[in-house]
Amino acid sequence: MTTAMLTEALASLTRHRGVFGALVADADHGLVVEATVQHGVSADAIAALAASLYRKAQLSSRAAGLGDVSLLRLEAGGGQLCAIGCGEVVLVVVAEARTNVGLLRAEMHRAAERLA
């Protein structure tokens, strides 16, 4: 995984309409590896909390015998947050509520494959 690959993966996600930001976080430590976010969005906070959420979702999913999480999606009043794991990192996207989830999901999977 190179910086250019990370930048390209994030660029492919932030091109989507309604995406506020995308970042790659270290899955274990919740630290930002690379981020492209709009002004006012705290990449550090999102990386820390989204990685923590993803880790716990992964544990829950495995405990329930469902296997690994393929996509974690959180809906909130002001938008949505999606996270997908790829090896030692988690790819996170923050977007408006009306963003096309199908397209975003497909692009996230493509980006994750490139990063894996």
Added chain:
Amino acid sequence: MKAMSVHGWTDAPMRRFVADARVRYAVLLHPSGLALSQYGFTSAIDVMSACSLVAAIRASAGALGTELCGAPFTELYYGGERQQIFMAEASTSRGPCVLLTVFDVESSLGVVRLFVSAFRQALTAAAPSIGDTPPTLGPDFESELQRGLAAVFDRGATPRVTAGGAR
């Protein structure tokens, strides 16, 4: 297990930090090694040891930072196999404080750092202005230390009673 504090004003920020960051242990101390508040430790000896070591590590890291970068380092992280530690400084109207926290897989470095930032702000806001309470480090260090340890372990000794509500 509850957070126990020598100075009442440190109590709420400490409890909030522990709950938010989901850490196993936390101790707030004066840079001299005097414990101000603790969570998770069950023996005074452990707190004393931790505080002494943190004070020494802070002094060493500060000297190293000054040597290498012209300013002391203010945060330090050590990763272990099962547990990790994070140390950070906070400044208040009562003077500088150091927070040592120990966490495991229930938390992460990113989460701990995030809530340490919030803790710093809460501590700064909660600190009484100078004159409302005795100085964090009193002139009689030894008895201050004993009182502090008694307070953080609820051993019934009477800590110095202050207008700020020290416990």
